[in-house]
């Protein structure tokens with residue numbers, strides 16, 4: 527079993543406050559790493575360590591609402607080592623490997639976690655490091671300036687991974703030392719345990735002062751992309767229409783080869799559009815196989831391809847239909863579309879218009895939907 531400890535219990539002295547809770551792009555700093563750890567399937571348990579002066583229950587409730595069930599909140603200590611020690615007490619006894627990460631580093635990647643887990647075998651611990659390329663000097667007031675040779679100099683980063691037994695042993699043995707260890711691999715090495723240092727290919731920003739926020743904003747900015755989807759069908763007298771997977775009884779029905787769910791068709795078209803992968807007609811031609819096909823099935827196929835590359839951030843749809851009026855069904859349609867797409871209801875907008883009276887574009891013989899999809903990596 528693999529567990530993770532996410533450290534977010536510091537006071538942020540150099541920052542001038544608890545930097546881990548500062549919002550960047552509408553999201554608190556600590557939650558960037560928490561999201562990556564929660565989505566990483568090999569990790570079965572996450573201990574989120576928060577400052578000791580916080581209310582554990584309030585925090586735990588918030589975490590349960592926003593994050594996965596894997597997360598447990600723990601009150602930290604005055605020093606980093608004490609925070610780690612508090613989390614270790616809560617570790618599941620079955621755990622064999624423990625990942626430790628600073629919430630101050632929001633650019634955590636799956637590839638780093640995989641790399642650490644895959645290479646720890648014959649070591650007690652492993653850490654990401656960054657070679658130092660700058661010229662380095664030691665400058666202390668009143669003392670001669672000395673040049674530090676940069677060869678072999680590395681900055682130690684997180685994430686780090688540890689064999690659980692080695693970490694427990696180290697944290698309990700080094701408690702008695704006067705030394706302050708600013709990371710756990712240094713504590714391991716103090717006991718002559720074997721640590722692997724892996725040069726990190728990625729930029730692994732650490733937020734230390736307020737100036738770092740502007741840099742973080744640039745890196746964490748979502749790169750938004752947009753695509754469009756349209757669909758129209760003619761109507762005839764009948765018993766109902768299907769809109770966004772919701773069956774609505776009324777006095778018309780859609781003339782279509784499929785189930786005629788114009789809204790889902792427009793969404794599917796936008797998904798294929800995002801992938802620059804032709805259109806719904808090419809993927810689902812009007813042949814025998816697709817006769818009366820449920821649009822949900824088509825959506826599943828398009829969504830599977832789409833989710834390999836992108837996330838949906840928002841979907842805005844306009845339905846053109848003279849009657850029945852959409853407003854009374856809007857809530858149900860939004861709920862269903864959000865469920866089908868696997869996104870929050872807050873990120874789905876369904877609007878409707880009629881074109882009554884405008885003879886040149888009157889829709890009395892048909893209906894349609896237009897969708898704009900906002901998405902990104």
Ligand code: CTP
Nearest residue numbers: 533535536537538539540604605606609629630
């Ligand atoms: N940390 C912690 N418990 C502590 C001290 C630090 O969990 N008692 C965590 C911080 O929240 C941070 C990580 O360890 O995510 C790295 O520490 P650092 O960047 O030094 O953060 P702070 O200690 O909060 O900042 P400062 O040293 O400027 O006070």
Ligand code: MG
Nearest residue numbers: 536537538606
């Ligand atoms: Mg600190």
